[in-house]
Amino acid sequence: MTKAVHSTKGDKYVTATLNPKERPNRLMVDDPTNDDNSVIALSQQKMDELELFDGDAVLLKGKKRCETICIVLADDTCPNDHIRMNRVVQNNLRVCSSDIVSIEVCQDIKRGKRIYVLPIDDSVQGIAGNLLEVYLKPYFVGAYRPIKTGDVFVARATMRTVEFKVIETDPSPYCIVAPDTVIHCEGDPIKREEEEVSLSAIDYDDVGGLENVKQEIQEVLQYSVEHPEKILKFGMTPTRAVLFYGPPGCGKTLLAEAIANEYQMNFIRISGPELLTMWFSGSEAKVRDTFGKTRQVAPCVLFLDDLDSIAKSRNGSFGDGGAVDRVINQILTEIDGMSAKKNVFIIGATNRPDIIDSAFLRPGRFDHLIYIPLPDEKSRLDILKITLRKSPVAKDVDMQHLSTITNGFSGADLTEICHRACKLAIRELIEKEINEGKEQQRNGQTATDSNEPEDLVPEIRRDHFEEALKFARRSVSDNDIRKYEMFTQTLQQSRYFGTQFRFSDQQTLQGTDRSGGYRENCDDDDLYD
Numbered sequence: 001m002t003k004a005v006h007s008t009k010g011d012k013y014v015t016a017t018l019n020p021k022e023r024p025n026r027l028m029v030d031d032p033t034n035d036d037n038s039v040i041a042l043s044q045q046k047m048d049e050l051e052l053f054d055g056d057a058v059l060l061k062g063k064k065r066c067e068t069i070c071i072v073l074a075d076d077t078c079p080n081d082h083i084r085m086n087r088v089v090q091n092n093l094r095v096c097s098s099d100i101v102s103i104e105v106c107q108d109i110k111r112g113k114r115i116y117v118l119p120i121d122d123s124v125q126g127i128a129g130n131l132l133e134v135y136l137k138p139y140f141v142g143a144y145r146p147i148k149t150g151d152v153f154v155a156r157a158t159m160r161t162v163e164f165k166v167i168e169t170d171p172s173p174y175c176i177v178a179p180d181t182v183i184h185c186e187g188d189p190i191k192r193e194e195e196e197v198s199l200s201a202i203d204y205d206d207v208g209g210l211e212n213v214k215q216e217i218q219e220v221l222q223y224s225v226e227h228p229e230k231i232l233k234f235g236m237t238p239t240r241a242v243l244f245y246g247p248p249g250c251g252k253t254l255l256a257e258a259i260a261n262e263y264q265m266n267f268i269r270i271s272g273p274e275l276l277t278m279w280f281s282g283s284e285a286k287v288r289d290t291f292g293k294t295r296q297v298a299p300c301v302l303f304l305d306d307l308d309s310i311a312k313s314r315n316g317s318f319g320d321g322g323a324v325d326r327v328i329n330q331i332l333t334e335i336d337g338m339s340a341k342k343n344v345f346i347i348g349a350t351n352r353p354d355i356i357d358s359a360f361l362r363p364g365r366f367d368h369l370i371y372i373p374l375p376d377e378k379s380r381l382d383i384l385k386i387t388l389r390k391s392p393v394a395k396d397v398d399m400q401h402l403s404t405i406t407n408g409f410s411g412a413d414l415t416e417i418c419h420r421a422c423k424l425a426i427r428e429l430i431e432k433e434i435n436e437g438k439e440q441q442r443n444g445q446t447a448t449d450s451n452e453p454e455d456l457v458p459e460i461r462r463d464h465f466e467e468a469l470k471f472a473r474r475s476v477s478d479n480d481i482r483k484y485e486m487f488t489q490t491l492q493q494s495r496y497f498g499t500q501f502r503f504s505d506q507q508t509l510q511g512t513d514r515s516g517g518y519r520e521n522c523d524d525d526d527l528y529d
Ligand SMILES: Nc1ncnc2c1ncn2[C@@H]1O[C@H](COP(=O)(O)OP(=O)(O)OP(=O)(O)O)[C@@H](O)[C@H]1O
Pocket: 159, 206, 207, 208, 209, 210, 247, 248, 249, 250, 251, 252, 253, 254, 255, 349, 350, 351, 375, 383, 386, 410, 411, 412, 413, 415
């Protein structure tokens, strides 16, 4: 399986910039074996040559004068002139696989007194929790991570990942975050800068079920990326765009992010309404720039969400159909330009495949449609387990039973049940701690009197789930599902002409049978006479 989609660099360029005698500290970027945001790896031989030791802090320089600091470790599987780093580090340096970076020891790095970081707005949407406790402390605790002003990093908790930008460090511009470093994160989330692309940390293990779809995507990507010449030989163009369709909340977005991660590609998401708003507010150039950015950060997955909204708007709030036609044309031109580029893969998504403009579905555009259905029982069990994998759940909570009784629930509906159960446990814990505090006050005790504070709610229990299920609801109706199934069936019928078709030997020999040999069940033999 292709794990990485490398940017195409001519050999000449590589040999010129990698002349080992002249610049031993210039190395070619490789994908990591260890996915840590703060670690890069070199061969032991290269470490010796550069007089580096395991655990040294190093200063890395990439493109556009971008720099970052990491810890270096020896990895004997790393080729001598290569440097392994994950996508977070690559993005901070604005480089990708096969690009060249330089490395030098960073001698003057100090322990941080304080750091100030802020979340990036689109990565924190819908998250209400305490970012410091839930994301930042677990990310930094005991890790002694070096950070530099301007870096972006990804911190993870349960199912969500949040991207943070380092606004300031004291001392500046870089430091090591130690246990006594004070972490500040107060303030509004900040906007993603133009050149920063999303660093999805969602991977295939975060997506429950959908095994067939993962397999299908693998084939599409593998054929298109690894064997384009074979596809061209047979007169076809490699598939560069697929359209996910299906009910809401079943993992279209999640899967698109996981694909980007799985194939070590950057991820850019644009929604149909965003594109329309850009256009109608008079910034066609912005639409071009948005697509342009995708080309710059290739290899990249471009995720075009809510494609149906463009079709809907023909008769809607954006005025006459003519204007919408022009938007569609520009978007299609961009998509055509994009899909001709080898290392940009476009994934469109819609809940309303029936109203998608047919121009989007022409060969060379979204000609490959993939249905993302409601999860079946096994997939529901997977989704429940994935959602709760970082949560302590009591042993007698029967997940299998939960997955059986939730027939017809989407992935998002199931996630909501789990989150509600978690919140009930959290609420109970807080209430119990407050009550216990009051009790201690009444008894004249202090919290430090007792040695080990008792864990008042150690796990999410059955009753938390039972309560959560009272509020559970299916967000997709049977009627909707029937419509998707009918669409899929019609699509298949229009695609698959017939399994019984065979060329007749006679026709091959004589070359005269204009019916194409498909005569088995035909009564109207005289049609062409
Ligand atoms: N297959 C799945 N595995 C794990 N979680 C899932 C799955 N499907 C949905 N979820 C949960 O539901 C949430 C919403 O899923 P997602 O946004 O990918 O759905 P979608 O199909 O893109 O929906 P929409 O069409 O409304 O944009 C996810 O963040 C995740 O928590």
